[in-house]
Amino acid sequence: MLQIKNLHAAYGKVEVLHGISIDVPQGKVVTLIGSNGAGKTTTMRAVSGMIKPTGGEIRLGAKDVTGMASHKIARTGLAHSPEGRRVFSTLSVTDNLLLGAFPRLTFGRERGDVQGDLNRIFDLFPRLKERREQLAGTLSGGEQQMLAMGRALMLNPDVLLLDEPSMGLAPLLVEEVFRIIRELKARGITMLLVEQFAAAALNVADYGYVLENGRISCHGPAEQLKNDPAVKAAYLGAAH
Amino acid sequence: MEILSQLIVSGISLGMIYAVIAFGYQLTFATSRTLNFGQGEALMLGALVGLTLVGHMSYWLMIPIVLIFGALQGIVVERIGVRPALKIKSEFGWIMTTISLAIIFKNVAENIWGRDDLKFPSPLPTAPLNFLGVRVLPMEILVVVGAIAIMLAVEFFNRKSIYGKAVVATSNDRDAAGLMGINTGMVITFSYALSSMTAAFAGVLIAPLTLTGATMGVVLGLKAFAVAIIGGLNSGMGVIAGGLLLGIAETTTGYYISTGYKDVPGLLLLLLVLAVKPAGLFGKSEIKKV
């Protein structure tokens, strides 16, 4: 579904990604793990069009989306729940969710049943339903994360990018987030998940890639990576 | 006492014009973090184009045409002055380009309409009405009604339609808005079109009350900026309060001190507010993340 081939990206003159390749098959959950500064978020941003790659190719299904503007990529069916949530703080929860379906409500994507999907999102995130008219900026960190994920889902995406959904969340909420990711997996949604919490990510994913200093150092089925000592050493440190 | 009430009433209609222009500044600043230094010129062009049209049709028919003209003028400013500067990420750039476009518009207007001030025919009877001992011109009432109407219309659009919400989303977080499939470049162009449109509208509202000429926009634009700052460049209601404050301060200064100094309170107010609370009296201070 999503194919990243030999992706290069840079910030100014400094190259941060040195040719990485990731394959996300339809209906699978692939996770990209690695320590801070390895380039995980940069990868996500290059895929969704927030930054322009300096080399390589990105394909969404049959379509080549390399270097396209982010709004066009969204319209082809790629949803990105960004690092740091980035909800629209002066708009209500409902409005934030509706904006997730912007291409469906305007043009670019099949409309389908927007209202129905909105209700289904509220069923998935009951806490958002309680706060549907509240301004997004007043929500707590965990609620904003729910909102960001729900907003991305409103696109009815072919591929969902989740960038560090657990960041800054209390352990109970982290559990909640991963429960929801498992639920989405059960529904067959294709996902690329970037996470700092390697163990949790590898528990929910089908396949994993380890990113180190802008390069894929190893990859394999999640079960395999979980028990790989090299992975543990790579960024869990000498601690374990 | 009677004179004071009179001054306050004239101050209100003047203040509402400032508020509308300031509102225009807010529109572009919210989505793009840029301002049109030629906002006053947008008003001036609206007034002069309206003047020419009014010779061939009624005032009311002329208004929608001026609105369209204003929108087009805004698009020109955005395409030539702002978009290329934003691409090269130069703040200095868009300041200088919008200033230069303002100069060009003013000069072109001088050459087409001449350097003298012209009289704009009033669409409403010029006989003043009497409200509780205060004389109010019907046109002044139209100004207040018109100004509030257009600001409410834009607010309504922002709140109710999905496109309006897309504009608000772009102001909140441009990158995230792009992820929603919103073409933020077009949103910015749109906000400039809307901004110049409201300025042009303000132009045909105020033209019958003052003299219309190529120079009418310059000082108006500067004082409206003071109002935008007082109101806080992110807040909606503040501009009305700021506009009224300035309008009344001006009419009273002009009468009690001297007409030569009439422009000074606005300018001093601007300096004062920026020195004390740059986020404006109603605005929120932004915390920059490092």
Place this chain on the structure above:
Amino acid sequence: MGAIKKISIILALAAVAALPYIWPNPYYIHLMVIIGIFAILLLGLDIVVGYVGEVSLGHAALFGIGSYTAGVLNFQLGVPFLLAIPASIAVTAVFGAILALPALRVNGPYLAMVTLAFGTIIQIMINEMTFLTNGPLGISLRKPVFLGHQVTGTDYYYIVLVALVMTVIVVQRLLKSHLGRAFEALRDSPVASDCMAVSVYAYKVYAFVISAALAGLAGGLFTYSEEYISPNTYNFELTILFLLAVIMGGRKTRSGPILGAIIIVMLPNVLSDIELFRTIAIGIAAFTVAYSAFAVTTRQRTLKEVALPLAVTIGLAVFGYFMENITEHRLTIFGVMILFVVYYLPDGIMGFLRGIVQKYRPQWIQRHEIITEHGDSQHVWSVPDHPVSAKGNLLEARDILMQFGGLKALNAVNLEIAKGTVHGLIGPNGSGKSTMMNVLTGIYSPTAGEIEFNGKIISGTSPSSIAGEGIARTFQNVQLFGEMTAIENVLVGLHHTYHSNILDVMLHTPRCRKEKHAARVRAASLLQFVGLADLANEEARNLPYGKQRLLEIARALALNPSLLLLDEPAAGLTAPDIKDLIGMIQKIRSHGITVILIEHHMDVVMSICDTVSVLDFGQKIAEGTPAEVQSDEKVIEAYLGGSAEAA
């Protein structure tokens, strides 16, 4: 190259000095005088616009203040030329300060508007205060009389020429000194500047006041040149002309403002002579066509890119043929020129020429002074400006709360940093580590709680004053002064060691020279310490990422800190580099500098930290020796999300 440059300058000066004798036309001599006067003002304006990077729309007003000071003093009090000119400089500098002190708290469009408002108010006041300025009627006076001799137009030419040469020398010295470096630093990275004790606000004010003083000098000279002044000269059109001159001439050069002055003085003359305008317009169009053809055929530019400038220049030439009178359209032409320069000649004509020369003869262009001083291990360390006097902990952060809207980034955090230790601060992404750094260095003011450093409460004070107290830092996202060389970056950190004032710099006194040399030796030594000695004269932005981070450490050490905050120094470093880094931090500690270290690389943290504090969701969850923390249950859970492991 130095000799050729010197000789050509002397020849140029000789030619300019001989001009009134080669061409004794009083009209043209007067034009030259105006060019000289404008050039003086523009050299000052370049400091604000070219170096600091702010738009000032009030310089015509400052010019007017200088002008009117001389005029009013002469008109009301009969003050002679030799006293009036210094008075113009002083009074305008004071007005410049009155404007700058409140105005420079804001920047960008706000500043532009404020200066515009200021300019408008000044013009109104000059017009209305007739008791002082004679209002719209203006003031007349005569050129001075020196020792019985009435100064003529030609004599005045030499007076202005001398003033211009002196201005160039003074401005050159200023901008090549540590003050000039401060101006560049605050533009490149205001955050880093403040954290290196170079207060962005203070230096913007200095830059503005200096430019005001020069505007005052120009204004005073202008009054005596014209022998009649009136309020409507100092209007918005003049201020725009000044800006056009600075950006068209070329910023950050001395020749740019002079070229700009020539252009704007000659421009009205060109515009009033339609034949001359047509010739020049055709010349420019022809040049653009030739250059475009060259650029497109050699594939340096696409056809699309050159289409617009071609259209504009050819259009201008055609326009010239249809018009009989251009003067009425002059503002449109100024506007178009500004647009053109902003998009196609951002570095002005001088910048454009320099770019061409750099391409074909790079050795002729010297962007930075090559600093040859060598360092040694003796000069690396120095004593802090504020010696450590605290008896207990060096730094104590008590109950720190940092709230952004609804989000509590730091929630009642307590931190005690003991003297002479390396204190690690770790935690998962988003736990508040960088926020803590920013609170400690004054970038954020804590919502609640206080910070005591070396016996003094520092919470709520500015980053530059905290840096002055002895806290230095590096940044997670590298904040180097990219356009400066490595050694210049370190020299900014050494700014606090310069005690020479502006007069010392202008006169290049021995004290100034001594300090300069000492700082350079120190900077070279610091670069040697971090292993960057051979890259001293490389531009910082060209350095590889790992070396940039080391440069930040050298720059921070230049502050002579008693506390050094390192924000993820190992990020992006390879294994051998990390070993060097650890050695460096150990040496830093052995010289008595306390270190707070934010790091994700566990090996680094474990090998050098004496104490480690662990943050999670804005709260401290563990503290102790590295071994203790490593085996702490809560820490393991925070880093691995242990509870989510149960599938």
